[in-house]
Amino acid sequence: MITNDNPYIPYNATVEDTWYETGGERAIKTFKVVLDDEAVRKDWNHRPGQCAMIGVLGVGESMISISCSPTEGEFLRFSVMRMGKVTQALHQLETGDKMTVRGPYGNSFPLDEWQGKHILTIGGGIGQAPMRPIVEYVKANYGDYGGLTMIYGARTSGDLCFKGEFEDMAQDDELSCHLTIDVEEEDWDHNVGFVPSMLMDLNPSPENTIAITCGPPIMIRFVLENLKKLGFEDAQIYTTLENRMKCGVGKCGRCNAGGMYVCKDGPVFNYATLKEIPEAFA
Amino acid sequence: MSAMLLNKEKWPEFVGKLAGKNLWVPRADGDVISFAPAAEGEAPDLEYSNSRVPPKQAVFPQTETLFRFKVEGEDLEVPQIEDQIVLLGVRPCDARAMTIIDKLFSWDENDPYYLKRREMVTMIGLACTEPGLNCFCTSVGGSPASTDGLDLLIVDLGENYLLEAVTEKGEAVLKDTADLLDETTDDPIQQKEKIIKEAEQKIKRSVDPEGVPEGLPRLWEDPLWQRVSASCLGCGTCTFLCPTCHCFDIQDETEGFESRRCRTWDSCMFEEYTLHTSGHNPRATRRERTRNRINHKYSYYVDKFDVIACVGCGRCINLCPVNIDIVNILGQVKEAL
Numbered sequence: 001m002i003t004n005d006n007p008y009i010p011y012n013a014t015v016e017d018t019w020y021e022t023g024g025e026r027a028i029k030t031f032k033v034v035l036d037d038e039a040v041r042k043d044w045n046h047r048p049g050q051c052a053m054i055g056v057l058g059v060g061e062s063m064i065s066i067s068c069s070p071t072e073g074e075f076l077r078f079s080v081m082r083m084g085k086v087t088q089a090l091h092q093l094e095t096g097d098k099m100t101v102r103g104p105y106g107n108s109f110p111l112d113e114w115q116g117k118h119i120l121t122i123g124g125g126i127g128q129a130p131m132r133p134i135v136e137y138v139k140a141n142y143g144d145y146g147g148l149t150m151i152y153g154a155r156t157s158g159d160l161c162f163k164g165e166f167e168d169m170a171q172d173d174e175l176s177c178h179l180t181i182d183v184e185e186e187d188w189d190h191n192v193g194f195v196p197s198m199l200m201d202l203n204p205s206p207e208n209t210i211a212i213t214c215g216p217p218i219m220i221r222f223v224l225e226n227l228k229k230l231g232f233e234d235a236q237i238y239t240t241l242e243n244r245m246k247c248g249v250g251k252c253g254r255c256n257a258g259g260m261y262v263c264k265d266g267p268v269f270n271y272a273t274l275k276e277i278p279e280a281f282a
Numbered sequence: 283m284s285a286m287l288l289n290k291e292k293w294p295e296f297v298g299k300l301a302g303k304n305l306w307v308p309r310a311d312g313d314v315i316s317f318a319p320a321a322e323g324e325a326p327d328l329e330y331s332n333s334r335v336p337p338k339q340a341v342f343p344q345t346e347t348l349f350r351f352k353v354e355g356e357d358l359e360v361p362q363i364e365d366q367i368v369l370l371g372v373r374p375c376d377a378r379a380m381t382i383i384d385k386l387f388s389w390d391e392n393d394p395y396y397l398k399r400r401e402m403v404t405m406i407g408l409a410c411t412e413p414g415l416n417c418f419c420t421s422v423g424g425s426p427a428s429t430d431g432l433d434l435l436i437v438d439l440g441e442n443y444l445l446e447a448v449t450e451k452g453e454a455v456l457k458d459t460a461d462l463l464d465e466t467t468d469d470p471i472q473q474k475e476k477i478i479k480e481a482e483q484k485i486k487r488s489v490d491p492e493g494v495p496e497g498l499p500r501l502w503e504d505p506l507w508q509r510v511s512a513s514c515l516g517c518g519t520c521t522f523l524c525p526t527c528h529c530f531d532i533q534d535e536t537e538g539f540e541s542r543r544c545r546t547w548d549s550c551m552f553e554e555y556t557l558h559t560s561g562h563n564p565r566a567t568r569r570e571r572t573r574n575r576i577n578h579k580y581s582y583y584v585d586k587f588d589v590i591a592c593v594g595c596g597r598c599i600n601l602c603p604v605n606i607d608i609v610n611i612l613g614q615v616k617e618a619l
Contacts, residue, residue, distance in 0.1 A: 007391045008348045012356050057351055058541045060534050084559035244556055246532045249391040253529030254555050259582035278502045279564060
């Protein structure tokens, strides 16, 4: 664990590589980032599902999912949608530029507990960012898990993140990768339809399986409904929440969903817990 | 711990002895009382109900610098908090409030700015003999002479002040001012007990929090939230003036080539507080925000830190421009349970 007695002081980091995942108004850009200080870098040990406060000095910080697994190497990846002041400033950054990083924050997916089970990730849009570290982690530890199924969808093929990785995934016999887009496109040889419908079509068995979902609220709602129809118990379902955050360390107050601080008690929640939190789906 | 008497005639001298440190005193400007650093020779008048802004501002400033940096620079300069602070004339509810928010600022990860100031502060309290119209401290675990969070308690006995040390810091104040103080006998102590009992009886407002922390979640969709928030303007006065409210925003500011990252008080009553950049807002209306304020103080905080995050100071009632009244809300909560 990193020992830093002032949780508001960020680490300096350098953008090692950056590329656009999607285009348009709300483009998504991925940053591969390396922490500048060697000791901090060695000490940094995030787990899939955790987030970090990333920012630009003079502009501010945003809480962003860490979209890589620690098994991938001594770097961090963030996939950021251009939305507000901070994310606009982040989008200006190019290879070699500096950003700040604080974290890692929050709990994580209990991947140790899930050993021996089949892992089913169901992502939509930018919601695939916190799913990706699970996929990468399981890929690096196939022997420990009972298999991996990935469902990922977006409005159009242009809105899918991590496109460059799907070809390798198609070659991977252990991974069952299912892509879908909302409306028909030329040259698209995967599924067409919404993510929750695709889940029903695939009809995965709930037996010894853990389902994790993240995406737009409306998608999550129907995915949860459909998982229940397929026979999944609440305790077999996980999701990850986001709320506006400023501190990341359970002080500034705003990220609470009911009595839970999303930055501390989350972002990962088991559905059995989550359905008892009145504001969780607000 | 020891107790001493101070004749009121020696009050200015007593204050003078404290003035070597960073002394904050209550000061009247018209009918508004505020805590502020004492001017030279200033001896505060202790005949006041309470300050408008709680003295938490001395340890949790409305705006404070987390660090400074140069534009395009990477080096961060963190301000050092080294000054001793003496807060003179703190009401017991406000001192107790700090012990309540101490829990938030020290859970899981320490907040070094707040905790350092707390360490540097000596709190000299003033027992309440004339509680305000909307005081209800006795309902939520406090009392007019509660010493929670105080280092020294002053009780007005008419001709004299009784000074009771609560901590070693309080003992140190008695030691530093020893030449002005007189030994006390049992009489003043008994007189104090009587005065405090009378003060307690003067408190007219009350709530009964029994069953509220565990009951509030059951009232999530109750029509009472619509009722109690219908007139809310969303001005945030209730939270800005609350001694236990601790929420803050973090922003970067730049002037010329000098930048700083600072934090400022924020309020859960503001729409922007929870507004996502996508435009989605998990607490989109004042109904939800009022419900969150009450749940946070009377349920979530109790779950997490085992104490109600309200000390019954009455500020949110006294100063709400549309007379929203937390005692009344809690009454409706009790009724609905």
